[in-house]
Amino acid sequence: xxxxxxxxxxxxxxxxxxxxxxxxxxxxxxxxxxxxxxxxxxxxxxxxxxxxxxxxxxxxxxxxxxxxxxxxxxxxxxxxxxxxxxxxxxxxxxxxxxxxxxxxxxxxxxxxxxxxxxxxxxxxxxxxxxxxxxxxxxxxxxxxxxxxxxxxxxxxxxxxxxxxxxxxxxxxxxxxxxxxxxxxxxxxxxxxxxxxxxxxxxxxxxxxxxxxxxxxxxxxxxxxxxxxxxxxxxxxxxxxxxxxxxxxxxxxxxxxxxxxxxxxxxxxxxxxxxxxxxxxxxxxxxxxxxxxxxxxxxxxxxxxxxxxxxxxxxxxxxxxxxxxxxxxxxxxxxxxxxxxxxxxxxxxxxxxxxxxxxxxxxxxxxxxxxxxxxxxxxxxxxxxxxxxxxxxxxxxxxxxxxxxxxxxxxxxxxxxxxxxxxxxxxxxxxxxxxxxxxxxxxxxxxxxxxxxxxxxxxxxxxxxxxxxxxxxxxxxxxxxxxxxxxxxxxxxxxxxxxxxxxxxxxxxxxxxxxxxxxxxxxxxxxxxxxxxxxxxxxxxxxxxxxxxxxxxxxxxxxxxxxxxxxxxxxxxxxxxxxxxxxxxxxxxxxxxxxxxxxxxxxxxxxxxxxxxxxxxxxxxxxxxxxxxxxxxxxxxxxxxxxxxxxxxxxxxxxxxxxxxxxxxxxxxxxxxxxxxxxxxxxxxxxxxxxxxxxxxxxxxxxxxxxxxxxxxxxxxxxxxxxxxxxxxxxxxxxxxxxxxxxxxxxxxxxxxxxxxxxxxxxxxxxxxxxxxxxxxxxxxxxxxxxxxxxxxxxxxxxxxxxxxxxxxxxxxxxxxxxxxxxxxxxxxxxxxxxxxxxxxxxxxxxxxxxxxxxxxxxxxxxxxxxxxxxxxxxxxxxxxxxx
Numbered sequence: 001x002x003x004x005x006x007x008x009x010x011x012x013x014x015x016x017x018x019x020x021x022x023x024x025x026x027x028x029x030x031x032x033x034x035x036x037x038x039x040x041x042x043x044x045x046x047x048x049x050x051x052x053x054x055x056x057x058x059x060x061x062x063x064x065x066x067x068x069x070x071x072x073x074x075x076x077x078x079x080x081x082x083x084x085x086x087x088x089x090x091x092x093x094x095x096x097x098x099x100x101x102x103x104x105x106x107x108x109x110x111x112x113x114x115x116x117x118x119x120x121x122x123x124x125x126x127x128x129x130x131x132x133x134x135x136x137x138x139x140x141x142x143x144x145x146x147x148x149x150x151x152x153x154x155x156x157x158x159x160x161x162x163x164x165x166x167x168x169x170x171x172x173x174x175x176x177x178x179x180x181x182x183x184x185x186x187x188x189x190x191x192x193x194x195x196x197x198x199x200x201x202x203x204x205x206x207x208x209x210x211x212x213x214x215x216x217x218x219x220x221x222x223x224x225x226x227x228x229x230x231x232x233x234x235x236x237x238x239x240x241x242x243x244x245x246x247x248x249x250x251x252x253x254x255x256x257x258x259x260x261x262x263x264x265x266x267x268x269x270x271x272x273x274x275x276x277x278x279x280x281x282x283x284x285x286x287x288x289x290x291x292x293x294x295x296x297x298x299x300x301x302x303x304x305x306x307x308x309x310x311x312x313x314x315x316x317x318x319x320x321x322x323x324x325x326x327x328x329x330x331x332x333x334x335x336x337x338x339x340x341x342x343x344x345x346x347x348x349x350x351x352x353x354x355x356x357x358x359x360x361x362x363x364x365x366x367x368x369x370x371x372x373x374x375x376x377x378x379x380x381x382x383x384x385x386x387x388x389x390x391x392x393x394x395x396x397x398x399x400x401x402x403x404x405x406x407x408x409x410x411x412x413x414x415x416x417x418x419x420x421x422x423x424x425x426x427x428x429x430x431x432x433x434x435x436x437x438x439x440x441x442x443x444x445x446x447x448x449x450x451x452x453x454x455x456x457x458x459x460x461x462x463x464x465x466x467x468x469x470x471x472x473x474x475x476x477x478x479x480x481x482x483x484x485x486x487x488x489x490x491x492x493x494x495x496x497x498x499x500x501x502x503x504x505x506x507x508x509x510x511x512x513x514x515x516x517x518x519x520x521x522x523x524x525x526x527x528x529x530x531x532x533x534x535x536x537x538x539x540x541x542x543x544x545x546x547x548x549x550x551x552x553x554x555x556x557x558x559x560x561x562x563x564x565x566x567x568x569x570x571x572x573x574x575x576x577x578x579x580x581x582x583x584x585x586x587x588x589x590x591x592x593x594x595x596x597x598x599x600x601x602x603x604x605x606x607x608x609x610x611x612x613x614x615x616x617x618x619x620x621x622x623x624x625x626x627x628x629x630x631x632x633x634x635x636x637x638x639x640x641x642x643x644x645x646x647x648x649x650x651x652x653x654x655x656x657x658x659x660x661x662x663x664x665x666x667x668x669x670x671x672x673x674x675x676x677x678x679x680x681x682x683x684x685x686x687x688x689x690x691x692x693x694x695x696x697x698x699x700x701x702x703x704x705x706x707x708x709x710x711x712x713x714x715x716x717x718x719x720x721x722x723x724x725x726x727x728x729x730x731x732x733x734x735x736x737x738x739x740x741x742x743x744x745x746x747x748x749x750x751x752x753x754x755x756x757x758x759x760x761x762x763x764x765x766x767x768x769x770x771x772x773x774x775x776x777x778x779x780x781x782x783x784x785x786x787x788x789x790x791x792x793x794x795x796x797x798x799x800x801x802x803x804x805x806x807x808x809x810x811x812x813x814x815x816x817x818x819x820x821x822x823x824x825x826x827x828x829x830x831x832x833x834x835x836x837x838x839x840x841x842x843x844x845x846x847x848x849x850x851x852x853x854x855x856x857x858x859x860x861x862x863x864x865x866x867x868x869x870x871x872x873x874x875x876x877x878x879x880x881x882x883x
Contacts, residue, residue: 039826042165044089046858054081054150055864061086062856066843067821067829070343070852075352076140077147079344080366082862084151084183087340091363091823092155093165094336095187096180097755098364102190103127107418109175115416119426122414123435124471126193130186132473141478145185148366152183166825170756170764175419188365189477192501195362196470199306199382199502205581206390206533211678224681225581226691230573233585234592236505236517236564237554237572306330306797307568307583308381309614309782310505311591314562315513319604320808323509326610327370327379328799330784335751335770335831336363337818339801344368344484345849357484358847360801360815363823367480370803372813372847375487376510377805381566383503385523385578386530388468389544391433391537395463400431401538407432433467433537465537467544469522474500489516489557496520497550505566509807516557517564519571523548523578530580548576562599565591584687586620586780594782607814610804615840616782621690622650622662628697629719637727638720641665644738652783654744654776660734663746663778665726667789669693672707672722685789686779744774746793747785749838751819751831770819770831773838783840802842811851814842 046063057074059082064070069086073079087095100106104121106114137145160179162169171178205225212221308329315322331338343358344367359371370380399406410430415423429436475498482495492508496518499506503521508514524544529535535542554571556564568583594613598605626645634642641661648658670683673693683689696702700715712721734741752758753768775795777783786797803815816837822829836843846855 052862059862061860063858064855080147081151084148088155093167095364099187130190196502228582310379311565322808331800336823390534438463519553617652638723641723657741659743669722748772749795810847813845816842
């Protein structure tokens with residue numbers, strides 16, 4: 001993140017560490033041989049032999065010069081045992097930190113300031129749901145999770161403290177008694193809850209609409225939350241029948257009768273019509289949004305730029321005659337990267353060894369999430385259905401009302417252990433819909449109290465409950481293994497049917513030349529309303545009536561056009577209702593345009609073409625503005641700005657002076673046009689605001705072009721004023737010679753450790769963070785380095801990895817990670833891929849065993865120990881010994 005970027009996931013607990021202590025630590029770590037030994041002691045052994053109790057047969061771990069591990073084993077058990085061992089070698093602190101987040105146990109690490117976060121996650125019960133999912137696993141999947149945990153624990157048995165990772169040395173300054181406990185399968189599965197939370201749906205949009213409605217009439221709320229343009233924006237699947245119900249303006253009507261809830265769409269959006277809005281209500285809504293955003297976002301901060309690109313093209317359109325598949329998920333940047341590249345190979349595919357797959361994994365979770373096996377390839381983008389709703393509940397004592405009957409609340413006690421303090425007990429209450437969140441914070445209660453006045457519901461005492469598909473035990477934990485060994489379209493769809501949370505767009509290709517798309521996931525069917533605002537919970541006339549059947553979810557196999565593009569845009573103008581809040585399709589439009597340029601010219605597509613498309617920086621927002629600016633009669637600095645933009649091709653390249661100036665102009669314009677909005681709803685930029693302002697460009701006399709404070713009225717005057725102001729800011733930031741301006745000087749990425757990297761203590765942050773890196777691209781651009789216009793120009797969301805899979809020759813595929821294979825600060829592979837990623841370069845991706853061995857620079861042999869502890873009791877095994 002650049003100079004002006006927001007600090008996300010900021011841990012105030014570290015402010016208790018003094019500057020003196022931090023400086024002493026820094027001196028110890030970097031001064032002399034002893035300090036460097038302290039840093040290096042956690043680096044893993046990557047060559048030679050290690051005794052690994054619990055293995056059945058020897059396992060080889062090959063690493064190339066980027067440290068990317070490729071594991072070769074003779075059984076599924078040994079394969080996942082070794083994956084757990086290697087993940088622990090490279091990333092155990094990351095794994096340990098994540099499991100404390102997902103279990104609501106951060107206070108055990110960092111003290112009392114984390115109790116609030118823990119209480120929220122305990123209320124949602126991520127850990128309890130993970131335990132239930134583990135109990136539901138089929139026998140084979142349970143064995144894989146157990147083998148993975150055995151491998152992790154075998155590594156833990158040989159190391160402790162700073163031998164595991166440098167972070168434990170830093171943690172020891174505040175929490176010297178901490179020692180990590182053995183890994184369990186539930187620790188792995190709970191990570192899926194964090195992934196689901198970060199990709200949960202439109203709760204932020206629901207609150208944004210509610211806040212806007214306190215200041216604007218419904219028509220203007222709808223203008224600022226426009227619906228998806230089905231007439232022009234591309235959809236993923238063609239040919240489904242149109243359905244008017246799918247196209248929602250996102251503007252529900254007021255609650256006509258709150259007692260019967262015949263119009264479930266009623267809610268805060270009716271506030272401006274009734275006029276019954278209080279200062280407390282606005283403050284509570286603002287705090288509610290901040291509370292939700294404050295939960296550790298392990299995949300990155302919430303926002304419209306959390307998305308992804310993927311596309312697949314049939315062999316009829318490629319040079320090789322076989323499909324090509326590309327994917328680059330857009331998430332918040334983290335160090336180490338959210339992804340860990342890895343290959344999982346059986347020496348020979350047999351009944352007891354059934355995996356030959358490679359791709360991107362999550363440290364802490366067995367299997368490959370995105371990648372390919374010996375026959376098929378697949379990619380993910382976020383489908384984004386609305387899978388979470390807030391409900392207003394009538395609660396009396398330990399009961400809640402439903403259809404006129406008082407039902408008992410479900411009540412449980414949660415004890416939060418606190419480092420350096422006394423345990424804290426939290427009481428969690430739940431209705432049949434989900435946990436009551438008003439017990440967490442007085443601000444939630446204020447939302448509930450303000451809601452009836454704002455909606456016209458009867459006066460009384462209310463609570464808010466949260467219903468979310470991820471709080472019902474599901475089958476995603478076993479779907480990964482089914483994906484990893486699917487061999488054809490039918491097996492791929494069967495695996496997708498198990499992938500219930502979070503819902504993803506899945507694209508597919510196979511070596512036989514087939515391509516396809518499948519939308520999986522648990523998507524609720526609502527009895528009424530579209531889930532865009534909180535709803536009354538005291539009647540069964542409102543709520544969920546089941547889930548969309550898997551066979552009713554959009555799917556296509558070998559489409560006639562020969563390609564499929566998913567970029568978080570709407571799936572189809574028809575079929576079941578999924579959400580009212582789609583991405584507006586700028587990235588999808590650009591990708592389709594770039595593909596069709598080659599296809600329409602009769603040119604065959606190559607892997608290099610796919611990589612170039614991933615790096616495309618064409619800015620649709622700039623393209624909309626440039627003709628308008630060119631027609632304006634300007635003078636002074638505004639004229640200088642227009643002259644600079646006159647010969648610009650509209651690409652947000654890192655070296656572009658015009659891209660830098662236009663970004664300053666865009667940020668200035670948004671601030672001046674919408675400064676009357678509630679603070680939490682002001683424009684961050686990105687696809688929604690491209691659409692809002694792009695529509696207003698055709699309405700030059702619209703009220704939004706007037707700012708009385710600035711004395712500006714009308715579109716042309718507003719644009720001229722912003723051009724003038726932006727020239728001054730750009731000069732102040734980058735100097736008086738516009739020829740030397742560069743977008744990359746403003747648009748920088750700092751790779752940040754999600755725990756100690758946000759401490760606010762510079763020497764500690766220096767240990768774990770890297771950058772800044774100057775980059776091109778931007779929000780709603782194919783090269784999606786998103787930024788938040790309310791904060792500055794720094795990078796908040798990134799293509800977290802890039803891959804192109806060649807189905808004609810898997811060894812010809814390419815990949816790159818955002819950071820590196822290692823999670824150990826100062827390790828050679830800590831950030832070695834970051835410069836490649838920055839420059840848009842990729843690495844060769846060896847897959848066949850011959851290619852893996854040829855690329856290897858290190859080989860580690862894990863060998864079984866005669867008479868070692870049973871596989872079911874890894875904690876009792878002897879410490880592995882390296883040779």
